[in-house]
Amino acid sequence: MHFTIQREALLKPLQLVAGVVERRQTLPVLSNVLLVVERQQLSLTGTDLEVELVGRVPLEENAEPGEITVPARKLMDICKSLPNDTLIDIRLDEQKLLIKAGRSRFTLSTLPAGDFPTAEEGQGSLTFSLVQSKLRRLIERTSFAMAQQDVRYYLNGMLLEMNGGVLRAVATDGHRLALCAMQAGIEHTDCHQVIVPRKGILELARLLTDQDGAVSIVLGQHHIRATTGEFTFTSKLVDGKFPDYERVLPRGGDKKVLGDRQLLREAFSRTAILSNEKYRGIRLQLASGLLKIQANNPEQEEAEEEVAVDYSGDALEIGFNVSYLLDVLGVMSAEQVRLTLSDSNSSALLQEADNDDSAYVVMPMRL
Numbered sequence: 001m002h003f004t005i006q007r008e009a010l011l012k013p014l015q016l017v018a019g020v021v022e023r024r025q026t027l028p029v030l031s032n033v034l035l036v037v038e039r040q041q042l043s044l045t046g047t048d049l050e051v052e053l054v055g056r057v058p059l060e061e062n063a064e065p066g067e068i069t070v071p072a073r074k075l076m077d078i079c080k081s082l083p084n085d086t087l088i089d090i091r092l093d094e095q096k097l098l099i100k101a102g103r104s105r106f107t108l109s110t111l112p113a114g115d116f117p118t119a120e121e122g123q124g125s126l127t128f129s130l131v132q133s134k135l136r137r138l139i140e141r142t143s144f145a146m147a148q149q150d151v152r153y154y155l156n157g158m159l160l161e162m163n164g165g166v167l168r169a170v171a172t173d174g175h176r177l178a179l180c181a182m183q184a185g186i187e188h189t190d191c192h193q194v195i196v197p198r199k200g201i202l203e204l205a206r207l208l209t210d211q212d213g214a215v216s217i218v219l220g221q222h223h224i225r226a227t228t229g230e231f232t233f234t235s236k237l238v239d240g241k242f243p244d245y246e247r248v249l250p251r252g253g254d255k256k257v258l259g260d261r262q263l264l265r266e267a268f269s270r271t272a273i274l275s276n277e278k279y280r281g282i283r284l285q286l287a288s289g290l291l292k293i294q295a296n297n298p299e300q301e302e303a304e305e306e307v308a309v310d311y312s313g314d315a316l317e318i319g320f321n322v323s324y325l326l327d328v329l330g331v332m333s334a335e336q337v338r339l340t341l342s343d344s345n346s347s348a349l350l351q352e353a354d355n356d357d358s359a360y361v362v363m364p365m366r367l
Contacts, residue, residue: 001065002091004088004090006087007086011080018073020203030048031072031073033045041056041058052233054232070097120223126219127216129217132210138180139204141331162188167184170245172248176360178360179249195238196238200233215228222236224237257291258311259337260335260336261336279321281367285316292305316343320364328362334352348361
């Protein structure tokens with residue numbers, strides 16, 4: 001194996017692929033990246049056995065084909081440390097990888113490519129294509145609500161649901177729920193659901209950098225595969241039953257509040273400074289035309305904000321975790337937000353005032 005490549009052409013895919021590789025591995029080969037040269041193309045593969053990412057780079061010079069695995073982190077650090085626009089010469093010589101660039105020389109240890117695990121090519125039961133920016137929007141608007149290390153393992157991920165041409169993303173950690181839907185023009189009438197693990201969702205979002213580019217998705221029995229121009233991403237699916245999100249969406253809330261998103265966000269941020277650091281609770285008091293936000297903490301410190309809102313119903317007092325409200329306001333883009341409440345013990349529904357494609361449910365707190 002022998003090829004030459006510009007530093008930047010190698011560094012971008014290498015950083016993304018190395019992002020999948022875990023630092024502490026049970027198998028030494030899993031901390032390596034697989035390099036394969038064939039037909040004037042270099043492909044780089046990283047995996048942690050749950051998520052796999054393959055990056056492809058065209059090679060201009062005459063390249064000698066071959067395959068080998070080398071330590072991902074070290075190769076990336078070498079590339080990073082070289083000056084911009086350096087031409088890197090890489091060759092395999094007696095099971096060592098020799099890297100030359102300018103006056104620099106590096107020799108890396110290797111492991112055989114045959115030891116490297118590859119994701120199985122399963123049968124895809126559903127295939128469709130989307131604009132990258134749309135899929136990225138779905139993920140960005142919902143991924144914050146995924147659980148992190150919940151014993152209910154099916155919550156540590158995101159539900160993707162196809163139903164009647166609509167693609168829906170849903171995430172919940174049991175205290176809040178985020179949902180975003182889009183018309184995807186998918187010719188598939190049956191309801192099809194998969195749960196993609198947290199790491200898979202975060203890695204997939206990092207790949208969707210080309211606003212107008214397409215991403216093609218294959219959903220299989222145990223895997224999801226996404227392919228863009230330069231990358232192929234594969235993730236195992238979480239085997240489990242996602243909660244029925246339809247039942248979680250509050251129905252029949254009679255108290256509707258319209259407010260300026262940015263003003264509310266700033267007021268919540270300021271109040272949060274003096275909330276209890278552990279529980280992050282704040283109290284909302286609704287009166288006609290006015291929302292009062294209060295927080296206090298064990299040191300007897302208090303914060304209070306008043307925000308003018310469009311509201312004409314009965315007075316209501318309700319508590320929330322302020323971080324959850326800030327997360328929702330942070331991913332919305334509309335100027336006006338709509339908050340629907342029924343009583344102090346029921347969940348709140350937050351939506352953008354001008355569209356219904358996203359919905360956010362936040363459970364109340366007892367204060």
